[in-house]
Amino acid sequence: MSELIVAQPRAPYAARPPLVVDASVLAAALFGEEENDVAKSWMRGHALPAPADGVYAIATHYDLSAYDASYLWLAVHLRSPLATFDQRLGTAARECFGNLDDPGH
Numbered sequence: 001m002s003e004l005i006v007a008q009p010r011a012p013y014a015a016r017p018p019l020v021v022d023a024s025v026l027a028a029a030l031f032g033e034e035e036n037d038v039a040k041s042w043m044r045g046h047a048l049p050a051p052a053d054g055v056y057a058i059a060t061h062y063d064l065s066a067y068d069a070s071y072l073w074l075a076v077h078l079r080s081p082l083a084t085f086d087q088r089l090g091t092a093a094r095e096c097f098g099n100l101d102d103p104g105h
Contacts, residue, residue: 019046020075022068024085035085042083049078062092072096 021043028039058076059069068089075082075093082093 016045016047018049018078018080019043020071020078020080020082021048022071022082022084022086022089025083028085039083049074049080058096062096064089064092068092 019042021039025035025039025043027033028035029043033039055066055069055073058064058073059066062069062072064072068086071082071084072089072093074080076096082089084090084093
């Protein structure tokens with residue numbers, strides 16, 4: 001009989017809440033832009049998932065580019081906060097989250 005081997009990440013890595021960040025936040029953190037400290041403080045301790053397909057309805061409804069709509073779609077799909085320095089995307093996200101069934105998100 002073979003021995004079962006279970007490899008697990010250390011506790012801090014096992015349960016990191018998701019946070020969807022757009023390119024403006026990543027660029028601030030990676031390239032040392034003015035908002036560097038704010039971006040890094042929000043990202044610290046979070047899993048940073050990437051967007052997927054299925055964003056056309058959001059792009060059309062909120063008049064966003066497919067690029068920006070993909071971040072909003074992902075945040076809604078994961079029921080995760082979205083962090084952005086982009087005012088248009090932020091306004092759409094606040095409006096969108098205000099329409100969710102769960103008032104906690």
